[in-house]
Amino acid sequence: xxxxQRKYETLITILxxxxxxxxxxxxxxxxxxxxxxxxxxxxxxxxxxxxxxxxEQFFWRLTPATCLLILISTxxxxxxxxxxxxxxxxxxxxxxxxxxxxxxxxx
Amino acid sequence: MPDHPxxxxxxxxxxxxxxxxxxxxxxxxxxYQDHVLRIVKKHMPYQEVEETAQEVFVRAYxxxxxxxxxxxxxxxxxxIAVRACYDFWRKRYRSKxxxxxxxxxxxxxxxERTLSRESDTSFHEERRENEAREVLDWALNRLxxxxxxxxxxxxxxxxSVKEAAGLLGWSVTKVKVRSFRSRKKLETLLKAVI
Numbered sequence: 281x282x283x284x285q286r287k288y289e290t291l292i293t294i295l296x297x298x299x300x301x302x303x304x305x306x307x308x309x310x311x312x313x314x315x316x317x318x319x320x321x322x323x324x325x326x327x328x329x330x331x332x333x334x335x336e337q338f339f340w341r342l343t344p345a346t347c348l349l350i351l352i353s354t355x356x357x358x359x360x361x362x363x364x365x366x367x368x369x370x371x372x373x374x375x376x377x378x379x380x381x382x383x384x385x386x387x
Numbered sequence: 388m389p390d391h392p393x394x395x396x397x398x399x400x401x402x403x404x405x406x407x408x409x410x411x412x413x414x415x416x417x418x419y420q421d422h423v424l425r426i427v428k429k430h431m432p433y434q435e436v437e438e439t440a441q442e443v444f445v446r447a448y449x450x451x452x453x454x455x456x457x458x459x460x461x462x463x464x465x466x467i468a469v470r471a472c473y474d475f476w477r478k479r480y481r482s483k484x485x486x487x488x489x490x491x492x493x494x495x496x497x498x499e500r501t502l503s504r505e506s507d508t509s510f511h512e513e514r515r516e517n518e519a520r521e522v523l524d525w526a527l528n529r530l531x532x533x534x535x536x537x538x539x540x541x542x543x544x545x546x547s548v549k550e551a552a553g554l555l556g557w558s559v560t561k562v563k564v565r566s567f568r569s570r571k572k573l574e575t576l577l578k579a580v581i
Contacts, residue, residue: 284578291577291581294501298523299523302429303429311438312417314437315416318445325404
């Protein structure tokens with residue numbers, strides 16, 4: 281058992297050396313130029329991301345405030361009894377005479 | 388005394404790039420290309436190194452607006468490089484493109500020959516043999532993508548749990564659990580063939 285463990289540790293040491301040897305492999309000199317070509321193809325960051333970044337940055341931050349504003353506005357509308365469309369809807373529901381939309385809006 | 392032109396700092400270059408000066412990215416590429424290549428060469432198959440190194444810089448460029456200077460650009464770029472390698476292996480394993488052939492007689496002979504030697508000095512000769520690299524690939528190909536990255540970063544490179552977690556973007560707990568399991572898997576694999 282100890283013999284097996286020793287062999288294993290020796291093998292791991294050799295494999296670790298082989299792993300670090302990979303660092304010395306030569307690569308071609310064209311990849312940097314290709315990388316820059318791809319990056320230039322993407323275009324400038326500011327114009328590309330401006331609108332979406334701005335939107336993303338503020339969207340979630342403003343969401344609670346927007347919801348609160350909607351709730352307050354709705355409550356205020358109820359409180360002020362502000363139903364300008366009420367008569368319009370009532371005439372559509374209760375009026376037995378057939379009305380066309382043109383007549384209704386008085387065109 | 389002649390005035391030497393001041394080399395712009397990373398932060399200045401990054402600011403220029405974000406402001407729309409795409410060509411300024413070349414400074415960063417030249418400065419960090421060796422560092423990125425060193426990382427990529429260790430984790431990737433040789434024929435994929437150039438493509439992955441390109442991918443790392445493209446990802447870095449795209450993520451630049453979100454860069455925060457806390458750990459420095461070098462550390463941030465290392466993390467992108469390690470994650471690009473991990474993504475490569477995840478795709479490879481998912482599409483089952485990882486070679487799973489058995490060890491050949493040559494490899495077994497090589498292991499027997501090597502492991503029967505007692506002298507430490509022989510390691511330096513043996514590691515240069517192709518067999519060492521092929522046995523390494525054979526063992527790593529039998530691990531999952533996650534285990535592979537953990538074995539390479541922690542077992543071979545000796546990074547701490549925290550460092551590996553930072554590079555891979557995983558939690559410390561995940562790295563701890565994964566590191567224990569992956570070491571066990573590797574040990575079982577290798578002990579079965581020696």
